[in-house]
Amino acid sequence: MKLEVYCDFEPxxxxxRKEAKKITRLYNLTTDxxxxxQRNLLLDQLFQSRGKNTIIEPNFRVEFGFNINxxxxxxxNYDAIILDCxxxxxxxxxxFGPRVKIYTANHxxxxxxxxxxxxxxxPVTIGNKVWLGANVIVxxxxxxxxxxxxxxxxxxxxxxxxxxxxxxxxxxxIKNI
Numbered sequence: 001m002k003l004e005v006y007c008d009f010e011p012x013x014x015x016x017r018k019e020a021k022k023i024t025r026l027y028n029l030t031t032d033x034x035x036x037x038q039r040n041l042l043l044d045q046l047f048q049s050r051g052k053n054t055i056i057e058p059n060f061r062v063e064f065g066f067n068i069n070x071x072x073x074x075x076x077n078y079d080a081i082i083l084d085c086x087x088x089x090x091x092x093x094x095x096f097g098p099r100v101k102i103y104t105a106n107h108x109x110x111x112x113x114x115x116x117x118x119x120x121x122x123p124v125t126i127g128n129k130v131w132l133g134a135n136v137i138v139x140x141x142x143x144x145x146x147x148x149x150x151x152x153x154x155x156x157x158x159x160x161x162x163x164x165x166x167x168x169x170x171x172x173x174i175k176n177i
Contacts (some may be wrong), residue, residue: 003120005108020046020065028058051092056080071128076100085121086140094126097134097152104140127162147177
C-alpha cells in the first residue's frame with residue numbers, strides 16, 4: 001500500500017486542530033447529569049457521526065474530531081485520546097477503559113521530511129462489542145474485530161480478529177471467546 005504523505009503544518013490542519021481544542025475544552029468543563037444536553041451538542045459538533053447513548057468522561061482529546069464515527073452505546077472512561085488524522089470508526093456497544101489512545105497518524109522515517117512536518121495517516125476500525133482495557137494504545141491502520149477484548153496496557157500493532165482476548169506489547173491473541 002502506498003502511503004499518502006502530507007504536511008502536518010498546513011494552515012487548514014492547524015485551524016481544524018484549534019477548533020477541536022475549543023470544543024473539547026468546553027466538553028471537559030461540563031459535569032455529569034446537569035450538562036448531558038450540552039455534552040451531546042458538543043459531541044455532535046465534534047464528530048462526523050455518533051449513535052445514541054454516547055458517554056465520554058473528561059478529560060477527552062481529539063486531533064480534529066470530524067473523522068470520528070461512533071456507534072450506539074459508546075462509553076469512554078477518563079482521559080481518552082483519539083488522534084483522528086484518518087477515519088476512526090467505532091462500532092456499537094464499545095467500551096474504553098481509562099486512558100485509551102487511538103492513533104491514526106505517524107511521522108515519516110526520513111529525517112529531513114520528518115523535520116518539515118511530513119506525516120501519513122491510516123484509518124482505525126473498532127468492531128461492535130469491543131472492550132479496550134485501561135491504557136490500551138491502538139496504532140495507525142488497525143482493525144479490531146467484533147466482540148474482542150484488548151487487555152490493559154496493550155499496544156495494538158497488528159489487526160485483531162473477532163471473538164478473542166488479546167494482550168501485551170505487542171498485543172497478541174491469547175484466547176478465543
